[in-house]
Amino acid sequence: MIIFLAVSTAFLIGFLITPIIILILKKMELMDRPGGRKIHSGFIPSMGGISFVAATFVAVLSWLDGQFITEIRFLLAAFGLMFFVGLRDDMVNMSAFQKLAGQFIAAYLVVVMADIRLTGLYGFMGIYDLPIWISYFISFFTILVLTNSFNLIDGIDGLAGSISLVTFLFLGWWFYDVGLTSYATFSLILVGAVLSFLVYNWHPAKIFMGDTGSLSLGFALAVLTVLFIDKNGTMASFEGWKFNAPIASGVALLIIPIYDTSRIFIKRTLNGKSPMEPDKSHVHHFLLRMGLRHDQVTLTLTFVKCCFIGLIFLASNLNDYVLLPLVILTAVILGAKLDSITLKRVKKRNKNSPPILSKRAKKKSIHKAEIQEGVIDKAKLSDN
Numbered sequence: 167m168i169i170f171l172a173v174s175t176a177f178l179i180g181f182l183i184t185p186i187i188i189l190i191l192k193k194m195e196l197m198d199r200p201g202g203r204k205i206h207s208g209f210i211p212s213m214g215g216i217s218f219v220a221a222t223f224v225a226v227l228s229w230l231d232g233q234f235i236t237e238i239r240f241l242l243a244a245f246g247l248m249f250f251v252g253l254r255d256d257m258v259n260m261s262a263f264q265k266l267a268g269q270f271i272a273a274y275l276v277v278v279m280a281d282i283r284l285t286g287l288y289g290f291m292g293i294y295d296l297p298i299w300i301s302y303f304i305s306f307f308t309i310l311v312l313t314n315s316f317n318l319i320d321g322i323d324g325l326a327g328s329i330s331l332v333t334f335l336f337l338g339w340w341f342y343d344v345g346l347t348s349y350a351t352f353s354l355i356l357v358g359a360v361l362s363f364l365v366y367n368w369h370p371a372k373i374f375m376g377d378t379g380s381l382s383l384g385f386a387l388a389v390l391t392v393l394f395i396d397k398n399g400t401m402a403s404f405e406g407w408k409f410n411a412p413i414a415s416g417v418a419l420l421i422i423p424i425y426d427t428s429r430i431f432i433k434r435t436l437n438g439k440s441p442m443e444p445d446k447s448h449v450h451h452f453l454l455r456m457g458l459r460h461d462q463v464t465l466t467l468t469f470v471k472c473c474f475i476g477l478i479f480l481a482s483n484l485n486d487y488v489l490l491p492l493v494i495l496t497a498v499i500l501g502a503k504l505d506s507i508t509l510k511r512v513k514k515r516n517k518n519s520p521p522i523l524s525k526r527a528k529k530k531s532i533h534k535a536e537i538q539e540g541v542i543d544k545a546k547l548s549d550n
Contacts, residue, residue, distance in 0.1 A: 172229035173358035178364030180221035215379020218359035219249045225355045228232045234348040241279035244272040252381035273309045288399030290486040309388045315423035316384030323369035323460040328468045344406030369460035411489035418474040425497045452508045
């Protein structure tokens with residue numbers, strides 16, 4: 167009952183304050199401008215993450231008792247810190263070093279203080295326990311990479327919110343099943359908060375989440391996924407639903423940002439470009455080039471995400487030796503198929519569309535006709 171009330175509170179608060187935030191951001195002229203890599207039209211308020219982060223904290227403080235808040239206090243502190251890092255970056259562009267420093271401090275709070283980390287490889291490659299410093303290094307690296315990978319997929323209406331919504335819903339169920347009630351409640355509160363934001367962020371979006379929201383959500387997803395992997399790798403089967411391939415299952419949960427970032431990194435490196443250089447070669451950009459709308463792209467990638475979650479359920483008895491290559495190979499094959507289909511669609515559309523020169527000639531002839539018509543009208547007026 168408490169969980170239901172907390173989720174409902176998060177949704178209601180977010181639903182009510184988002185329109186107010188939209189008006190405030192418009193008055194302050196804090197808008198996302200079209201052009202460059204921006205594929206939206208018009209000026210849209212950004213920093214929408216304020217609404218669902220605020221809704222999350224209101225719900226947590228309203229319904230979680232002292233014991234639950236104590237259990238997740240470091241996660242809440244780190245989540246709040248990531249919110250302010252994103253807010254600062256949206257208002258005044260921060261350097262990559264400054265953002266990374268803020269993310270590192272947030273990661274320190276959960277990895278070292280809360281002890282949420284990858285303690286081993288859980289039998290994969292014959293490795294069970296890792297030395298503490300190697301464990302810290304891998305955990306820090308994983309959280310930072312996953313956080314920024316999720317930030318990169320926030321490129322079209324509703325995508326980041328929908329992807330995170332599905333993941334938080336799954337994690338909320340699983341944490342509750344294995345007895346991690348405080349983390350389950352936090353995950354489900356985020357479901358309610360993000361769902362309220364999607365009402366206004368769905369295509370055509372009235373507001374974007376900005377780094378304020380994408381960094382916060384990406385960090386929460388990264389930390390909770392690390393906890394999911396480690397708990398799966400160390401728990402007994404009688405404690406709840408156990409996925410025998412914890413690493414592969416964690417990869418499947420965040421397959422969209424992981425695949426997209428890996429693909430972009432490899433492609434830019436092979437082309438001699440900086441991996442950090444922004445462009446329009448993300449997966450969602452490819453789907454848009456196929457002629458799909460923002461909402462269709464979002465639903466397509468969300469469906470793919472659900473299929474991977476279904477895969478780890480069906481193969482929950484398999485170990486990482488089998489499931490990890492299967493997950494990676496499936497993602498690569500689907501990605502290659504997407505590239506092939508997109509290329510064919512683009513070539514077909516270009517072939518059926520008139521050449522650029524003919525378009526210009528047609529535009530000039532229309533403009534010339536309009537001028538001539540105007541001259542004739544003026545002559546008629548002078549004769550009268």
